[in-house]
Amino acid sequence: MKRIACLCTITEPEDHTSHSENVFHIFDSARKFNKEQNIVGTFLVLNNVLLQILEGEPSGLANVVYRVNRDPRISNVAVILNTAIETPSFTRWSIKLLSEQCAAHRTYLQKIHSLINEKSLLKTNEDRIRYNKIFQSILSENIKQNQTPEEDSYTSTSFNNTLLGMSSWPRPTQLRVNAGLMKICPLLIGHTIEYKKLLELELFNSAQELNSYLQQLREAKALTIIQTQDPSNLHSFEAHQNKNQQTPRPGRFSQALKNFISGQGMRASKP
Amino acid sequence: MSNIYKKLAVVGEVGSGKTQLIKTISEISPFATEAKSSVDIGKEYTTVGIDYGRLSLSEDIALGLYGLPGQKRFQLLWDMVRNGLWGLLVLTKFNDELNVKSLDNILEHFDPINNQIPLVIGLTHIDTAENDQEIDLFIDIISYALEQHGINAPIVPVDPRDIESSLMILQLLDALEQSSAINMEATQNVV
Ligand SMILES: Cc1cc2nc3c(=O)[nH]c(=O)nc-3n(C[C@H](O)[C@H](O)[C@H](O)COP(=O)(O)O)c2cc1C
Ligand SMILES: Nc1nc2c(ncn2[C@@H]2O[C@H](COP(=O)(O)OP(=O)(O)O)[C@@H](O)[C@H]2O)c(=O)[nH]1
Ligand SMILES: [Mg+2]
Numbered sequence: 001m002k003r004i005a006c007l008c009t010i011t012e013p014e015d016h017t018s019h020s021e022n023v024f025h026i027f028d029s030a031r032k033f034n035k036e037q038n039i040v041g042t043f044l045v046l047n048n049v050l051l052q053i054l055e056g057e058p059s060g061l062a063n064v065v066y067r068v069n070r071d072p073r074i075s076n077v078a079v080i081l082n083t084a085i086e087t088p089s090f091t092r093w094s095i096k097l098l099s100e101q102c103a104a105h106r107t108y109l110q111k112i113h114s115l116i117n118e119k120s121l122l123k124t125n126e127d128r129i130r131y132n133k134i135f136q137s138i139l140s141e142n143i144k145q146n147q148t149p150e151e152d153s154y155t156s157t158s159f160n161n162t163l164l165g166m167s168s169w170p171r172p173t174q175l176r177v178n179a180g181l182m183k184i185c186p187l188l189i190g191h192t193i194e195y196k197k198l199l200e201l202e203l204f205n206s207a208q209e210l211n212s213y214l215q216q217l218r219e220a221k222a223l224t225i226i227q228t229q230d231p232s233n234l235h236s237f238e239a240h241q242n243k244n245q246q247t248p249r250p251g252r253f254s255q256a257l258k259n260f261i262s263g264q265g266m267r268a269s270k271p
Numbered sequence: 272m273s274n275i276y277k278k279l280a281v282v283g284e285v286g287s288g289k290t291q292l293i294k295t296i297s298e299i300s301p302f303a304t305e306a307k308s309s310v311d312i313g314k315e316y317t318t319v320g321i322d323y324g325r326l327s328l329s330e331d332i333a334l335g336l337y338g339l340p341g342q343k344r345f346q347l348l349w350d351m352v353r354n355g356l357w358g359l360l361v362l363t364k365f366n367d368e369l370n371v372k373s374l375d376n377i378l379e380h381f382d383p384i385n386n387q388i389p390l391v392i393g394l395t396h397i398d399t400a401e402n403d404q405e406i407d408l409f410i411d412i413i414s415y416a417l418e419q420h421g422i423n424a425p426i427v428p429v430d431p432r433d434i435e436s437s438l439m440i441l442q443l444l445d446a447l448e449q450s451s452a453i454n455m456e457a458t459q460n461v462v
Binding site: 017018019020021023024028045092094095096097099167168169171172173176177179182183185186187189190191201250252253254256257258259260261264 | 272275277299326328329332334357368369371372375394403404406407408410411412414415416418419423424425426427428434435438441442443445446447448449450451453454
């Protein structure tokens with residue numbers, strides 16, 4: 001049995017096909033073909049760079065490489081790893097679509113990186129660039145971690161003096177959005193907000209309730225927490241201006257909907 | 272007080288659960304006496320292929336539910352409900368081949384960011400999934416497609432046959448709408 005890693009560039013589609021549709025079609029045909037050839041592995045995409053890790057019998061892998069080389073949607077194919085293995089490290093064939101900002105796949109990327117790293121044959125400069133692009137988030141993450149070792153020892157009681165944000169919604173497989181999360185996630189996604197301001201909005205009956213939802217997000221690794229260095233001076237002007245800010249009163253429609261849904265919930269929970 | 276009528280567009284491929292969702296929500300409408308007039312008003316839509324339903328919240332407040340087919344060739348129907356939309360719900364059937372092109376077209380047409388329409392992607396038929404990895408994979412593909420439009424919308428499982436699950440979508444759309452008012456003043460956009 002063998003493991004190979006193959007770097008490619010996804011070519012710009014000529015017709016009106018969008019990039020995402022193009023990627024999807026390449027993945028979908030690979031999925032079918034690899035199933036026939038009993039190949040497992042992964043398909044990592046970042047912008048126009050595609051890295052495939054494939055595990056299977058040598059003849060099947062040869063077929064894949066032959067096919068990939070002939071695929072007009074893909075160019076610059078480079079096999080950067082070719083090694084014999086005892087047992088596969090993948091159980092199926094999957095796709096991971098990466099994005100520059102997203103940290104969600106970090107652990108996964110680290111695992112892949114360790115599978116290839118020492119044995120990889122990056123022959124050209126271009127291969128090195130493409131390879132680093134795929135792994136940039138963990139490579140830069142390593143640097144960050146070295147700089148802020150205290151990040152992990154963060155405790156739930158200390159949201160004070162922090163700036164909070166989220167880059168994306170929590171995955172339903174990790175954390176189901178509940179009524180409380182519904183209130184705070186839209187404020188955090190793609191934004192940063194001071195914890196203090198979140199408290200002032202009085203979205204919940206108590207600070208503990210707010211903290212418990214923030215804690216859920218933190219545990220699902222969906223929350224970005226930035227410690228603000230000097231809480232007394234930083235943003236003090238803004239904070240002062242907004243001192244009496246509260247949640248804007250919902251309009252009549254929103255209020256009617258809320259009443260209806262909560263009434264409905266009570267009906268449903270009756271025996 | 273004046274009447275309030277808002278519209279929710281439910282867009283999705285055949286079998287994604289549009290009809291079911293609209294039926295589930297409309298049936299719990301407490302103002303049963305209105306059922307007949309609702310059918311009457313809905314007739315003009317049903318004849319052109321729009322599912323129509325209504326959730327009456329009081330005598331003078333209602334949410335119209337408009338189920339629209341997902342393909343671009345139905346753009347004329349999309350236009351019938353595009354103005355004054357309160358929310359956009361895109362239903363995708365789990366493990367059907369995701370029609371990325373159709374998702375692209377819907378997002379381009381309704382342009383939820385510029386039009387400030389709360390958007391939720393509902394994942395139906397998730398009960399047919401064998402494991403979480405399968406669901407994650409499907410969500411990966413959808414979020415990737417959303418990202419191409421600069422959109423960061425919640426992707427949530429929904430079972431249109433279930434009242435609570437269906438209402439949760441309305442609750443989420445309401446939360447998104449409410450928070451956009453707060454976002455204007457209290458938060459900083461991340462560039
Ligand atoms: C309780 C209630 C139910 C309504 N139901 C419908 C309806 O089913 N279909 C529809 O097209 N308009 C419906 N409307 C909208 C009214 O017919 C009318 O068009 C609307 O209140 C005025 O909106 P406009 O200012 O956008 O024209 C409803 C309005 C209310 C208050
Ligand atoms: N098991 C299951 N069935 C569903 C789900 N959502 C919808 N259905 C069923 O799928 C079928 C097609 O749904 P329908 O609402 O007609 O889809 P439409 O074509 O989008 O209007 C109906 O029988 C629904 O009851 C779901 O989440 N799980
Ligand atoms: Mg239908």
